[in-house]
Amino acid sequence: GHTGAVEDHPVSREVLRVMGNGATGNKIRKELSAAPFGWPNDATDAALIAMHRSGFIRATRNGNPLAPGQLDQTNVPTAEFKREQTVVTAAQKIAVRGVCTHFKCNAKPGEEESKIVEALRALETLAKSAGGPAPAPEATNLAILQELSTKSGAELLVGVAEHAEAIKGFWNHCEKSAAQIAQRQPQWDRVKRLAAHGRGLPELSDAIAQLEAIEQNRLLLAEPDPVAPIGQQIAAVLRARVQAMHSAHDTQVAEAIGTLNANASWAQLNEGQRSTILAVNGLVPPSKPAVGTDEELTVALDSASLEARGHLATVAKAGVAKALGEAVKLLEPKARHMPIKPATLSTESEVEAWVSARKAELLEAIKQGPVILG
Numbered sequence: 001g002h003t004g005a006v007e008d009h010p011v012s013r014e015v016l017r018v019m020g021n022g023a024t025g026n027k028i029r030k031e032l033s034a035a036p037f038g039w040p041n042d043a044t045d046a047a048l049i050a051m052h053r054s055g056f057i058r059a060t061r062n063g064n065p066l067a068p069g070q071l072d073q074t075n076v077p078t079a080e081f082k083r084e085q086t087v088v089t090a091a092q093k094i095a096v097r098g099v100c101t102h103f104k105c106n107a108k109p110g111e112e113e114s115k116i117v118e119a120l121r122a123l124e125t126l127a128k129s130a131g132g133p134a135p136a137p138e139a140t141n142l143a144i145l146q147e148l149s150t151k152s153g154a155e156l157l158v159g160v161a162e163h164a165e166a167i168k169g170f171w172n173h174c175e176k177s178a179a180q181i182a183q184r185q186p187q188w189d190r191v192k193r194l195a196a197h198g199r200g201l202p203e204l205s206d207a208i209a210q211l212e213a214i215e216q217n218r219l220l221l222a223e224p225d226p227v228a229p230i231g232q233q234i235a236a237v238l239r240a241r242v243q244a245m246h247s248a249h250d251t252q253v254a255e256a257i258g259t260l261n262a263n264a265s266w267a268q269l270n271e272g273q274r275s276t277i278l279a280v281n282g283l284v285p286p287s288k289p290a291v292g293t294d295e296e297l298t299v300a301l302d303s304a305s306l307e308a309r310g311h312l313a314t315v316a317k318a319g320v321a322k323a324l325g326e327a328v329k330l331l332e333p334k335a336r337h338m339p340i341k342p343a344t345l346s347t348e349s350e351v352e353a354w355v356s357a358r359k360a361e362l363l364e365a366i367k368q369g370p371v372i373l374g
Helices: 010-019 025-033 041-054 090-102 112-130 143-148 155-160 164-198 202-216 227-261 271-280 294-303 304-332 348-369
Strands: 057-061 081-082 337-338 371-373
Touching: 010 025, 010 041, 010 081, 025 041, 025 081, 041 057, 090 112, 090 155, 090 164, 112 143, 112 155, 112 164, 143 155, 143 164, 155 164, 164 202, 164 227, 164 294, 202 227, 227 271, 227 294, 227 304, 271 304, 304 371, 337 348, 348 371
Parallel strands: 337 371
Antiparallel strands: 057 081
């Protein structure tokens, strides 16, 4: 017939007296089952479980708190009990459950403590993803969360209830920042890769300086997005460069092949011989690079830089002489290279003497077969 608070029941008051500043369930049972009480364990356990469910006392096992509903007669003996200094009201429990729901971690009545601990851990993880290395903002934390991390039981629940709106607001902030970082980071990484290929180009010096300022000041999440327009500028310049270099390379190869086709020795080779020589000397028409999207442009430049692409046109220019030399070798198996000796000439007589000496050497050399000068 008791209608008052659980802790005001006579049995509960006696259990609390024996508990004192803290005691195990086994100790409480032992004292209340002895004279002058002689109570059965069921009476003691019922009082402990009822007060635990109401939040008036807290129970732990091996240092870990037992949530209301987790305490039963099987673990009463080994549990340690203490009186809660703070009592959680029904309104505060509702507020805590509201925080859990906001964190997508629903808590049923009686699960407030275990679920809010889980929710706060999730918030800690989320807060870390809401910041990061530059240019992302530094990860931040809510001051009250550090204080709450030292609390447990009723003190934790009361603290969460008191700061429920601030905690939910911080969750919203972290969720938004984490989503923005996940969205913008890939773009930043791509623009940085493109900028690395554009270093040294005068028309990109200002854009690259702006990128460095964004990184130094951690402005990845600034509004409006500061990276997108800079990325578009860098991509446009690099795309035009790649396309121009392709055109120059294509033109050089076409001119080189035209020169070879006009050569009598070249015409004597079969198709297979010509194809092999062209491939070896970089005289194959280049494939048009795929640079339609920024991602394609990045991949193209990662596979062949601007410097490498510029070198291809130079190779094409020099390839004609090499290709003709190899053609002569194929047509004249005995032909061999004869280097031209370098000399410093300053008078007409020195020139005539040098030419005469080289003439004699050449006449002697061709007795052994064709000679390729070079």
